[in-house]
Amino acid sequence: MEEILEFMNVNAGYGRVQILDDLSFSVEKGQVYGVIGPNGSGKTTMFNALLGLIKPSAGKIIFDGVDITRMSSNVRCKMGLGRTFQIPRPFENMSLYENVLVAAVHGGSHSERFAKDVALSSLKQTGLYDKREIRAGELTLLDRKRLEIARALGTEPKLLLLDEVAAGLTEAEVKEIMELVANLKAAGYSIIWIEHIIETMVGSTDYLMCMAQGKSVAQGEPREVIGSAEVQRLYLGVDDDE
Amino acid sequence: MAKRRLKNDNVRVLDSLPMLIVCIAAVSALYFVCLTKLASNNTMRYMIQIFLYITMAQMWNLLSGFTGMTSLGQQLNIGLAGYSVAIATTKLHLSLGMGLLMGVGVSVVVALLMSLILYRMEGMYFSIATWVVAEIFEKLFLNWKYVGQGSGMTIRVVPYPRINEICVVALTVCVLAVAAVYFLLRTRIGLGLTAMRDDISAASAVGVNVFNHKLFVYTIAAAFTAVAAGIFLVNKGIVYPESGFSISWTISLVFIVIVGGSGTVGGPIVGAVIYVFLQEYLARFPGWSNIILGAITILTILFLPKGIMGTLQEKLGFEIFSAKRFSYSKRR
Numbered sequence: 001m002e003e004i005l006e007f008m009n010v011n012a013g014y015g016r017v018q019i020l021d022d023l024s025f026s027v028e029k030g031q032v033y034g035v036i037g038p039n040g041s042g043k044t045t046m047f048n049a050l051l052g053l054i055k056p057s058a059g060k061i062i063f064d065g066v067d068i069t070r071m072s073s074n075v076r077c078k079m080g081l082g083r084t085f086q087i088p089r090p091f092e093n094m095s096l097y098e099n100v101l102v103a104a105v106h107g108g109s110h111s112e113r114f115a116k117d118v119a120l121s122s123l124k125q126t127g128l129y130d131k132r133e134i135r136a137g138e139l140t141l142l143d144r145k146r147l148e149i150a151r152a153l154g155t156e157p158k159l160l161l162l163d164e165v166a167a168g169l170t171e172a173e174v175k176e177i178m179e180l181v182a183n184l185k186a187a188g189y190s191i192i193w194i195e196h197i198i199e200t201m202v203g204s205t206d207y208l209m210c211m212a213q214g215k216s217v218a219q220g221e222p223r224e225v226i227g228s229a230e231v232q233r234l235y236l237g238v239d240d241d242e
Numbered sequence: 243m244a245k246r247r248l249k250n251d252n253v254r255v256l257d258s259l260p261m262l263i264v265c266i267a268a269v270s271a272l273y274f275v276c277l278t279k280l281a282s283n284n285t286m287r288y289m290i291q292i293f294l295y296i297t298m299a300q301m302w303n304l305l306s307g308f309t310g311m312t313s314l315g316q317q318l319n320i321g322l323a324g325y326s327v328a329i330a331t332t333k334l335h336l337s338l339g340m341g342l343l344m345g346v347g348v349s350v351v352v353a354l355l356m357s358l359i360l361y362r363m364e365g366m367y368f369s370i371a372t373w374v375v376a377e378i379f380e381k382l383f384l385n386w387k388y389v390g391q392g393s394g395m396t397i398r399v400v401p402y403p404r405i406n407e408i409c410v411v412a413l414t415v416c417v418l419a420v421a422a423v424y425f426l427l428r429t430r431i432g433l434g435l436t437a438m439r440d441d442i443s444a445a446s447a448v449g450v451n452v453f454n455h456k457l458f459v460y461t462i463a464a465a466f467t468a469v470a471a472g473i474f475l476v477n478k479g480i481v482y483p484e485s486g487f488s489i490s491w492t493i494s495l496v497f498i499v500i501v502g503g504s505g506t507v508g509g510p511i512v513g514a515v516i517y518v519f520l521q522e523y524l525a526r527f528p529g530w531s532n533i534i535l536g537a538i539t540i541l542t543i544l545f546l547p548k549g550i551m552g553t554l555q556e557k558l559g560f561e562i563f564s565a566k567r568f569s570y571s572k573r574r
Contacts, residue, residue, distance in 0.1 A: 091440035107449025
């Protein structure tokens, strides 16, 4: 399989505090790639490095065959990196349609006429089509999360970055998000998904990486990763010696 | 076409033909009044002020209300324009047109240079920084011998234009400014600006080139503010550092936009009319005018946060000069 993304020995952090420590992993095209890890393990920092919000001090990030390590974040977006925010950040005074239209016009580099079709299909894919003329500020949390995804889809991404889209939702709502992700995978998107809810990750991902202290401590088939001694110790506090 | 009703929202947009006819009729009537000297000189003096305040407030609204760049330094462009016109006409004996052009040129160059530092800042930091830069320029002009230091310069335009000529020019600038904002908001740049106002990080994440957008609106605002201020100060006949670079210019613009309705194209028009008349009335109470204007601004923010136009639009369920996009109109 062809790779859509490769992290090669990336070091990155904020100021003098180094978070990512020699991080390497790769994501294949069409894969749902899950990332888990305790708080402060560097998951969001990895996203920030990938999105160009922080600059790695060492290493390379290869996206779709191109070295993007030094590129600015809106260029990365135009190349096909679509992201969602952990805490949804809709354009509150704009309608859902306008929210996604911005993405399709700027991220997708389309004329407004063409962007309209992209925006409407993104809204359909995420189940927001009927609400498209509502002001985004009036949405419920689940719909805000959906809008995050719709807006990312509006940029026509090759790789979709989902940052805890299921966090804060009820069990039934989490199921809806899982279904949505399954549909996106079926539609051919490659996805990286950060989440805390282990059950969700085992059920919905093809491949799982567990991070701790800025490193990858386990990678592989989701069930095996969850079952590994290292992950058990990190999440359940079970020590190997005991 | 004129009134499109939304399915889920009670907003109608009044635009296209009827709105266009009303606008053309209103503007033609104003031109007619200016050209035929139908109005007295005194009335025309008010009209000039209103046109110029609409222009400057429209630009401040474009920055703050539509883009989220709340500048407290518009007086920088005003001062620079005033001195440019003064130097061009009084020292270099050029025409008023050349002076205004010089004002625009200087303001735009300074705006471009400021891009190096200013656009890295957001929110309050941006506001304060714009103010500080304007203060720095005030101090520079205070110590610059060529421009008369603290006593400033008189602006002597030869031949001095008649008042109705100034009125026509001011009206033209005003119409161009309103049209520029209206059409800009309907382009892809306008869409990006509106997104930036709501959330700048999210805008950047969906591919909006935030830096270029900021540079673009800031430069346009600088240019229009400079023309309007140039005409304004010619009318006054004098420019000195404390008046040209005074924060009270921006305070007036804030008042106009907040009271009229921030984030609406109609707001600055309504606000400017109110401001000019109020200012005239308040001239009877020297020393109190800024306090009263400030109090009105605060009360408006508290009880009418969307301003007159914003509240009217909300209550009556329509929008004029709207750049709102709809998913079902064939036009967009």
